[in-house]
Amino acid sequence: MSCSGHHHHSDSAFAWGSVWNGLLVAVEFAIGAWTGSAALLADATHNLSDTLSLLLAWGARVAARQPATAERTYGHRRLTAICAFVNAVVLLGTLGFIAWEAVTHWNDQNPLKYGVVMATAAAALLVNGWTAWNLQKGSDHDLNTRAAYLHMATDAGVSLAVLAGAGISAVTGWRWIDGALALVIVAMTLRSSWPVCVESWRMVADGVPANIDLPQVRAALLAMPGVTGAHDLHVWSLSTTESALTAHLVVNHERLDNRFLGVVHESLRSRFGIAHTTLQVEASEPPLCHGCPLA
Numbered sequence: 001m002s003c004s005g006h007h008h009h010s011d012s013a014f015a016w017g018s019v020w021n022g023l024l025v026a027v028e029f030a031i032g033a034w035t036g037s038a039a040l041l042a043d044a045t046h047n048l049s050d051t052l053s054l055l056l057a058w059g060a061r062v063a064a065r066q067p068a069t070a071e072r073t074y075g076h077r078r079l080t081a082i083c084a085f086v087n088a089v090v091l092l093g094t095l096g097f098i099a100w101e102a103v104t105h106w107n108d109q110n111p112l113k114y115g116v117v118m119a120t121a122a123a124a125l126l127v128n129g130w131t132a133w134n135l136q137k138g139s140d141h142d143l144n145t146r147a148a149y150l151h152m153a154t155d156a157g158v159s160l161a162v163l164a165g166a167g168i169s170a171v172t173g174w175r176w177i178d179g180a181l182a183l184v185i186v187a188m189t190l191r192s193s194w195p196v197c198v199e200s201w202r203m204v205a206d207g208v209p210a211n212i213d214l215p216q217v218r219a220a221l222l223a224m225p226g227v228t229g230a231h232d233l234h235v236w237s238l239s240t241t242e243s244a245l246t247a248h249l250v251v252n253h254e255r256l257d258n259r260f261l262g263v264v265h266e267s268l269r270s271r272f273g274i275a276h277t278t279l280q281v282e283a284s285e286p287p288l289c290h291g292c293p294l295a
């Protein structure tokens with residue numbers, strides 16, 4: 001199969017994976033609420049976070065293709081960071097609620113409808129297992145597909161655990177297994193969604209991108225030919241892949257020098273991946289400003 005064929009294949013696997021996952025989420029939430037199974041609710045939340053992250057990744061690609069306009073001079077890239085942040089906060093709230101449900105119903109004496117829980121977990125196992133199997137076929141060459149495959153295989157394992165747990169509870173009457181499984185799934189989901197929350201907040205709050213070291217950027221600017229000072233330095237994210245920089249450079253050049261500006265732009269682009277740079281070039285005498293008015 002050709003290289004593009006592989007990509008097409010995993011694209012459709014992703015698309016079908018998210019459709020089935022969306023249906024699964026709805027069924028799991030409904031039946032989890034009806035039966036009172038915290039494990040099903042936790043699995044539903046986890047599958048929801050999977051589906052939303054697929055949709056957000058797709059949305060980010062679409063938004064990054066939209067050109068900037070006169071009204072939106074940066075385009076719509078920031079939208080995906082805002083969506084990711086709101087999504088992460090809602091997810092954290094839901095996880096907290098489910099953990100609370102699991103703990104407060106830990107010792108409930110009334111049995112769950114174990115047959116219904118098992119049937120739903122079996123459906124989840126089918127969907128996650130089918131998605132994993134589809135991804136596995138394309139996972140030899142593509143690192144992303146391989147990561148997605150391993151994730152879906154883990155999810156299938158979780159569904160199997162919920163299925164087995166409900167079976168054991170039905171036989172032994174140990175209701176707490178449901179709560180324990182819910183807490184494990186909550187912890188797993190928390191582990192994957194907390195970094196998304198931190199990173200998206202960094203973008204929403206105009207923080208320096210995680211992969212850029214500001215002192216190194218400052219040092220690189222000061223090392224440019226003829227630069228004697230650098231101040232009012234700002235670096236922030238335009239999107240998950242693009243960064244912007246503004247800075248004032250004090251130079252001892254005789255006159256305006258486009259070649260110098262080109263060297264600075266290219267070095268920031270190649271060393272730090274900063275694609276959008278705006279520089280204010282200042283002569284050293286007389287001194288113009290005293291750093292950033294925001295600092």
Ligand SMILES: [Zn+2]
Pocket residue numbers: 046047050151152155
């Ligand atoms: Zn998952």
Ligand SMILES: [Zn+2]
Pocket residue numbers: 276277
């Ligand atoms: Zn520009």
Ligand SMILES: [Zn+2]
Pocket residue numbers: 231232248280282288289290291
């Ligand atoms: Zn200045």
Ligand SMILES: [Zn+2]
Pocket residue numbers: 232233234291292293294
């Ligand atoms: Zn400033």
